[in-house]
Amino acid sequence: MVTIPVGxxxxxxxxxxxxxxxxxxxxxxxxxxxxxxxxxxxQRCRQALAGEALPSRRQEAWRFTxxxxxxxxxxxxxxxxxxxxxxxxxxxPANVLRLVLAGSGDPLQGVALPxxxxxxxxxxxxxxxxxxxxxxxxxxxxxxxxxxxVAGQVLALRxxxxxxxxxxxxSDTGDAAGVQALRxxxxxxxxxxxxxxxxHRARGASLTSVVLEARLGRGARLRHxxxxxxxxPHQPAVAQRPTSACAAPVLLHHLAAVQDPDSExxxxxxxxxxxxxxxxxxxxxxxxxxxxxxxxxxxVDGSQVVDTHSRVLFSGPDGRLDQVHKALADGAGRxxxxxxxxxxxxxxxxxxxxxxxxxxxxxxARIDTKPELEIVADxxxxxxxxxxxxxxxxxxxxxxxxxxxxxxxxxxxLRGFCEEVLAELPAPAALWQPLALLMGEDPAP
Amino acid sequence: xIRPDAPVLLEICDLRASVEEQPILKGVNLTLRAGEIHxxxxxxxxxxxxxxxxxxxxxxxxxxxxxxxxxxxxxxxxQPEQRARIGLFLGFQYPVxxxxxxxxxxxxxxxxxxxxxQGLEExxxxxxxxxxxxxxxxxxxxxxxxxxxxxxxxxxGEKKRNEILQMALLEPLVAILDETDSGLDIDALRxxxxxxxxxxxxxxxxxLITHYxxxxxxxxxxxxxxxxxxxxxxxxxxxxxLELEERGYDWVDVEIERLEAxxxxxxxxxxxxxxxxxVG
Numbered sequence: 001m002v003t004i005p006v007g008x009x010x011x012x013x014x015x016x017x018x019x020x021x022x023x024x025x026x027x028x029x030x031x032x033x034x035x036x037x038x039x040x041x042x043q044r045c046r047q048a049l050a051g052e053a054l055p056s057r058r059q060e061a062w063r064f065t066x067x068x069x070x071x072x073x074x075x076x077x078x079x080x081x082x083x084x085x086x087x088x089x090x091x092x093p094a095n096v097l098r099l100v101l102a103g104s105g106d107p108l109q110g111v112a113l114p115x116x117x118x119x120x121x122x123x124x125x126x127x128x129x130x131x132x133x134x135x136x137x138x139x140x141x142x143x144x145x146x147x148x149x150v151a152g153q154v155l156a157l158r159x160x161x162x163x164x165x166x167x168x169x170x171s172d173t174g175d176a177a178g179v180q181a182l183r184x185x186x187x188x189x190x191x192x193x194x195x196x197x198x199x200h201r202a203r204g205a206s207l208t209s210v211v212l213e214a215r216l217g218r219g220a221r222l223r224h225x226x227x228x229x230x231x232x233p234h235q236p237a238v239a240q241r242p243t244s245a246c247a248a249p250v251l252l253h254h255l256a257a258v259q260d261p262d263s264e265x266x267x268x269x270x271x272x273x274x275x276x277x278x279x280x281x282x283x284x285x286x287x288x289x290x291x292x293x294x295x296x297x298x299x300v301d302g303s304q305v306v307d308t309h310s311r312v313l314f315s316g317p318d319g320r321l322d323q324v325h326k327a328l329a330d331g332a333g334r335x336x337x338x339x340x341x342x343x344x345x346x347x348x349x350x351x352x353x354x355x356x357x358x359x360x361x362x363x364x365a366r367i368d369t370k371p372e373l374e375i376v377a378d379x380x381x382x383x384x385x386x387x388x389x390x391x392x393x394x395x396x397x398x399x400x401x402x403x404x405x406x407x408x409x410x411x412x413x414l415r416g417f418c419e420e421v422l423a424e425l426p427a428p429a430a431l432w433q434p435l436a437l438l439m440g441e442d443p444a445p
Numbered sequence: 446x447i448r449p450d451a452p453v454l455l456e457i458c459d460l461r462a463s464v465e466e467q468p469i470l471k472g473v474n475l476t477l478r479a480g481e482i483h484x485x486x487x488x489x490x491x492x493x494x495x496x497x498x499x500x501x502x503x504x505x506x507x508x509x510x511x512x513x514x515x516x517x518x519x520x521x522x523x524q525p526e527q528r529a530r531i532g533l534f535l536g537f538q539y540p541v542x543x544x545x546x547x548x549x550x551x552x553x554x555x556x557x558x559x560x561x562x563q564g565l566e567e568x569x570x571x572x573x574x575x576x577x578x579x580x581x582x583x584x585x586x587x588x589x590x591x592x593x594x595x596x597x598x599x600x601x602g603e604k605k606r607n608e609i610l611q612m613a614l615l616e617p618l619v620a621i622l623d624e625t626d627s628g629l630d631i632d633a634l635r636x637x638x639x640x641x642x643x644x645x646x647x648x649x650x651x652x653l654i655t656h657y658x659x660x661x662x663x664x665x666x667x668x669x670x671x672x673x674x675x676x677x678x679x680x681x682x683x684x685x686x687l688e689l690e691e692r693g694y695d696w697v698d699v700e701i702e703r704l705e706a707x708x709x710x711x712x713x714x715x716x717x718x719x720x721x722x723x724v725g
Contacts, residue, residue, distance in 0.1 A: 395543055397504065397541075398541035398543070399543070399555075400524070400526040400529070401501050401502070401526075401528075401537075402611060403529035403530040403558035403559050403615070404526055404554055404555055404558055405524075405526050405558070408554070412543075412546050412550075412551070413543065413546070416544055416545025416546035417544075417545055418545070419545040420544055423545075
């Protein structure tokens with residue numbers, strides 16, 4: 001394949017860099033043959049994207065989020081340096097099943113799955129693929145289309161009973177440049193349970209696109225941790241138009257879940273270090289009467305942007321939601337949170353609570369946080385709150401009055417702020433040193 | 446214990462301070478020698494708590510005049526953390542809850558900051574755990590509180606015990622306890638006061654800030670000071686506290702009024718006597 005000097009091409013021949021980038025990407029993508037599920041999806045998504053641009057800030061859902069950082073990523077499939085990244089991963093602890101995701105090759109190849117966890121049979125895959133996205137109204141979302149256009153593979157698993165092993169899904173693009181798409185589907189049978197830790201790491205000019213669908217049968221339980229560790233190259237906070245030489249990694253993450261009654265879903269996400277990260281956790285309680293617990297923690301520094309758009313829809317009575325989203329904004333970073341909670345007429349006796357807590361650590365950083373509650377049912381409990389503050393002076397003074405220096409006191413408070421969420425990740429997450437990531441410190445060797 | 450030859454630990458001289466441009470302290474004088482226990486009493490708004498916060502270096506209070514010497518050195522020039530490291534301790538009236546920060550780690554970091562200043566070796570987690578378990582006995586505190594976040598979800602009594610535990614670990618030379626008795630039931634009061642008594646020695650000094658006599662039933666002060674309108678109005682022995690308990694604070698108003706009238710008069714006289722000279 002010939003590598004086209006993308007930057008020059010863009011400037012000279014096309015007025016819209018996003019449109020050019022997308023066209024270049026579509027032109028370089030290999031195509032799946034035949035009319036398999038994924039091949040059909042590819043064709044459909046590529047058609048949908050043809051002639052399109054990137055999400056624009058004129059669209060309400062992207063109002064605060066500048067997607068142009070994407071154009072600094074080489075418009076090509078991820079050029080992976082063979083074997084380099086994998087060697088750098090910490091060894092998995094006992095009782096953890098690690099699957100390394102690379103967007104190509106079969107991650108289940110040669111893997112002995114624990115009892116209760118199996119590859120989803122093709123009939124069920126045909127039936128359920130895309131269902132949770134559709135149900136959550138996300139099938140046509142730009143990041144989902146991009147994923148569909150690129151993905152050449154799907155990891156689909158059925159959970160048929162409680163599985164004590166933690167499933168660790170790891171992708172590390174290292175210094176590689178280009179676009180990678182991961183597509184996942186988890187089907188939890190009634191009464192089944194599973195804990196998952198999804199880890200994404202990237203340093204180079206790469207875009208990692210993830211679409212994960214989860215379907216929870218009656219009484220099923222899914223605890224899902226997401227640890228997204230980007231590593232941006234050091235660059236001035238006031239950046240000119242990004243170029244691929246100093247491009248920071250991009251993460252686009254959609255998680256669409258459908259819950260049956262009595263199921264329990266817990267999503268705990270910690271995100272930092274990406275030039276641009278957009279997370280969209282979407283949950284549908286199909287007949288209500290389920291329990292959803294969302295915890296989010298995101299940090300921006302430099303000129304980074306992290307945007308979480310969550311949406312929980314109750315389509316039946318007696319549903320519960322407990323959501324806490326936290327953000328730290330330093331440097332000239334921008335943190336966005338939009339939390340939609342939709343309670344239609346049939347969702348009586350819904351009990352939902354949403355809290356957004358943001359810490360503004362610099363004068364140049366920016367935080368946009370917006371709870372978005374649509375409540376039609378009249379017999380519900382829906383609480384929401386949002387705070388944006390600096391570090392609390394009384395907390396700082398208390399620590400200082402015990403001999404702890406101002407800098408260390410501030411660090412302790414920030415750690416405390418993060419720990420409240422990080423402590424809820426499945427225990428093996430400690431291996432990845434999530435606190436160092438969130439504090440913007442280099443992890444210990 | 447009063448020893449006239451004991452070294453002076455804290456010398457407050459004509460201390461004046463404001464919060465949000467509102468003068469609160471209007472000339473406080475107070476000297477603490479090693480071995481002494483002082484009680485400062487007074488009504489709400491008399492400036493007692495402000496005094497404690499100014500001494501500890503709270504950033505919301507601005508010193509507008511006077512001086513404070515700690516063992517002969519200027520205390521007010523130091524950052525709050527430096528004051529703590531050299532041996533000044535403030536027990537908070539309302540200890541602050543800090544979610545997500547482990548109490549044990551907080552205590553260890555604080556203890557090591559003080560030890561470093563004293564030229565002692567820092568304690569690793571194991572050595573510190575031994576020390577903290579020993580000091581827990583001072584306030585009969587359940588070790589389970591070490592595993593929780595700092596003061597988070599602690600009852601009023603537990604918070605105050607945690608304050609005295611910190612004092613036991615930091616071994617201050619001057620301990621200021623701001624309304625340590627507030628919000629305590631009689632058993633908790635006895636335990637907390639017992640801790641303070643255990644920690645008081647011939648080498649350190651304690652400044653108790655309180656509303657009520659009941660704390661002074663269990664901790665015997667050497668001096669009692671009555672504070673009003675930002676200054677110390679009267680100083681006496683422990684019997685002064687009993688007198689206050691009996692008479693209340695109403696006499697204070699009369700005295701303050703008289704004092705302020707006398708001051709105004711003196712001011713006017715000073716201006717009056719100066720003017721002809723200036724003219725001449």
